[in-house]
Amino acid sequence: MKLPQKGGCRCGVVRYEFTSAPHEMLNCHCTDCQKFTGSQFATLVIVAAADFSHSGDVTSYHWHGSSGAELEQNFCKVCGTAAFGFGPDRDYRVIRAGTLDDAGWVSPNFEHWLKSKKNWSQQLDSTDKYLGPH
Numbered sequence: 001m002k003l004p005q006k007g008g009c010r011c012g013v014v015r016y017e018f019t020s021a022p023h024e025m026l027n028c029h030c031t032d033c034q035k036f037t038g039s040q041f042a043t044l045v046i047v048a049a050a051d052f053s054h055s056g057d058v059t060s061y062h063w064h065g066s067s068g069a070e071l072e073q074n075f076c077k078v079c080g081t082a083a084f085g086f087g088p089d090r091d092y093r094v095i096r097a098g099t100l101d102d103a104g105w106v107s108p109n110f111e112h113w114l115k116s117k118k119n120w121s122q123q124l125d126s127t128d129k130y131l132g133p134h
């Protein structure tokens with residue numbers, strides 16, 4: 001993995017970068033991640049907040065997680081992409097891996113919140129796989 005790593009939203013208004021190796025990488029199956037992504041889980045890259053910066057206007061949504069801690073998700077005001085936010089620990093930024101310019105190096109270390117894992121997550125290995133448009 002090269003540093004800095006860069007990424008951004010779908011429309012390009014919001015850009016971000018980080019300059020130190022990720023603290024951890026995971027697949028999060030919590031219901032918040034399922035809502036934000038509209039999918040079965042989010043692949044998250046956790047980086048030191050001190051080594052993270054972004055440009056472009058974002059709007060912020062705050063809520064309280066199951067621990068009671070305030071969480072924050074940031075969205076591009078134009079296209080709505082939820083590229084990054086804060087988890088319970090404000091020393092770290094939570095980045096959604098699919099928003100990286102190059103996510104090929106991402107390798108989740110663990111699965112989190114498996115108690116809300118969707119049944120269809122378990123079906124991936126037994127379904128047909130499509131590499132692209134068909």
Ligand SMILES: [Zn+2]
Binds near residue numbers: 009013079
């Ligand atoms: Zn955008």
Ligand SMILES: [Zn+2]
Binds near residue numbers: 028029030033034042
């Ligand atoms: Zn989650």
